[in-house]
Amino acid sequence: MSETPIEGAGIWSRAARGSAWTAMSFVAAQGFRLISNLILTRLLFPEAFGIMALVTVMLVGLTLFSDMGTGPAIMQSKRGDDPEFLNTAWTIQILRGGVLWLMACAVAYPAALFYDQPLIAMLLPVAAMSLLFAGFEPTRVDTANRHLLLGRLTVLDLISTLLGIVVMLVLAYVFRSVWALAVGGVITAAIRLALLSSFLPGASNRLRWEGPAVHELLHFGFWIFLSSVCGFLVSQGDRAILGKFLTIEGLGIYNIGAFLAMFPIMLGSTVTARILIPIYREHGVDTDVAALARLRRLRYYLTGGLLACLAFLALAGPFIVQTLYDDRYLAAGGVMVAICAVQMIVVVFLTYDQAALARGDSRGFFLVSAAKASLMAVGFLVGAVNMGLFGAMVGQALAMLLYMPVIARLAARHKVWDARHDVLFLVLALCLGALAVWVNWADVALLIPGSGGGFHGGRIE
Incomplete structure (x- = not known):
């Protein structure tokens, strides 16, 4: 009996399944966000979305301005399945998350002055805690992407998104404040980390610092870092500019x-x-x-x-x-x-x-x-x-x-x-x-x- 494209184990079969899983996950997640967005616009005022848009611009900016490309590096490297390489990438990722949070705290007050929005000085350090949780996400995520084994990863992504949205809506209903959006984002990141660490198959990561792996990751990541700076201008430049005008x-x-x-x-x-x-x-x-x-x-x-x-x-x-x-x-x-x-x-x-x-x-x-x-x-x-x-x-x-x-x-x-x-x-x-x-x-x-x-x-x- 011949193998159908969707059942096969080859790259094109996995690509077909991966495309289907990715599209389904994205559509469902955006559908959840649209519904939550509609509810939030009834609970909050346009100003809340404007302030949170500026906070998001800064979070995305910090993330992209420090992106070392560990995910793409794992996906394309010949050592992408080597535990030493993966653990070194995970260690770099954790360090980066901590540095990002400290940077967010440092720029919060100047950003509040620049945009003339005092609340940003308090919102940004809290919202940036999501970057700490993201730093601890296991490299099993990148391994699943590398081999286009996306079924379970997709389900876990959807569950974390849905649970995070429910938490955000409850907070918005109770507090009627932009803080619901900031705290909800942090809780969503924590839920995602817990689900990925508990239910994604594969070996657990541990701290490791292997010299050749560090060299390969940083060499590949240098250009990714510069590309990510450019990516910030493409994806968030409009909001960064309009936030001033x-x-x-x-x-x-x-x-x-x-x-x-x-x-x-x-x-x-x-x-x-x-x-x-x-x-x-x-x-x-x-x-x-x-x-x-x-x-x-x-x-x-x-x-x-x-x-x-x-x-x-x-x-x-x-x-x-x-x-x-x-x-x-x-x-x-x-x-x-x-x-x-x-x-x-x-x-x-x-x-x-x-x-x-x-x-x-x-x-x-x-x-x-x-x-x-x-x-x-x-x-x-x-x-x-x-x-x-x-x-x-x-x-x-x-x-x-x-x-x-x-x-x-x-x-x-x-x-x-x-x-x-x-x-x-x-x-x-x-x-x-x-x-x-x-x-x-x-x-x-x-x-x-x-x-x-x-x-x-x-x-x-």
């Missing part, structure tokens, strides 16, 4: 719209990060014609699916916001449309940079990350200063078009570039994005300064 209420409204709009790109990034490195590592797609054909089909399915999802959210964004949220958040509909239009361009080039990581080319990964971050940050800032949030979105769209030859060159060097795919989906992305903006222009226009859309304050207005 918008009112805290306007930032809260923007954060709601961004939460809804970023779902597809976050799903795509999660799937590609977990699936493509093992595929590139175990299959020579640059020499195996059949493997390359499968990879191309996978890329078409992924890009097409994400583009369809983004197009739906862009076209229906204002209706979704009007249906789910009260009148305080209506301007978030225009945010959804604009962000989705930009992300349609982003998904076209989503799968290429993982080829560099799989081949150990962390330097090449950094170079394309730096180009993307620089272009998007400059485009966002210049556009925002001259034409508000609408200009910021236009600036980011232009930045992604300029980024296209950079990522194409990296993909060509690693023999995974598909020009037909890029041209086809780029044209489709531009047409769908323009259509969504045209259909919802009344809502998108609220992002322009002076429109009365709630995005006021500072120099943007």
Whole structure:
């Protein structure tokens, strides 16, 4: 009896199962978060989401500015199953978590002064305790990702997410304060650590400091660290910039719209990060014609699916916001449309940079990350200063078009570039994005300064 793709033990079978598990987990987790978000908007005020958005920006910034890439290193290294290597990576991870918490305490007060939000000085050290718990997570997580054995890991992730959300909602109901979001995040991290340590199969970690392992991890991680700095600008640069220019209420409204709009790109990034490195590592797609054909089909399915999802959210964004949220958040509909239009361009080039990581080319990964971050940050800032949030979105769209030859060159060097795919989906992305903006222009226009859309304050207005 022949083996079906979903039942097999080969890399493509595990990739199919891993993709399914990852997508299911992500959709379910985001569904839980959406429901909790809807409840929280009834219990808390927009200002709470604005303040927590700034705290999250700083937590993500600290995390990415210190990322040594232990996860990708374990996934691509020849020693990725060696206990000495894994235990050394775990030790580095613990030290990093402690340093991150101390750094959060150190920057809390200056950040509160910079954003003129005194509560940040108290919130940030508490919220940063989640980084301590994350540092102790076992490397069995990375081993499961390395071998695409994601079933149990997915279930544990979902359970921890659901339990954390329940705790956060209870705290919000009792205290009606932004503290519910900060403390809830810490409790979620503690629950996740307990579940992973107790129920994920494999040997337990212990403290270890092996010289060759340290050298390999730090050598690979140096470029990952620089890439993560760039990743911060890509993923959190908008909030970091807007936190200075918008009112805290306007930032809260923007954060709601961004939460809804970023779902597809976050799903795509999660799937590609977990699936493509093992595929590139175990299959020579640059020499195996059949493997390359499968990879191309996978890329078409992924890009097409994400583009369809983004197009739906862009076209229906204002209706979704009007249906789910009260009148305080209506301007978030225009945010959804604009962000989705930009992300349609982003998904076209989503799968290429993982080829560099799989081949150990962390330097090449950094170079394309730096180009993307620089272009998007400059485009966002210049556009925002001259034409508000609408200009910021236009600036980011232009930045992604300029980024296209950079990522194409990296993909060509690693023999995974598909020009037909890029041209086809780029044209489709531009047409769908323009259509969504045209259909919802009344809502998108609220992002322009002076429109009365709630995005006021500072120099943007």
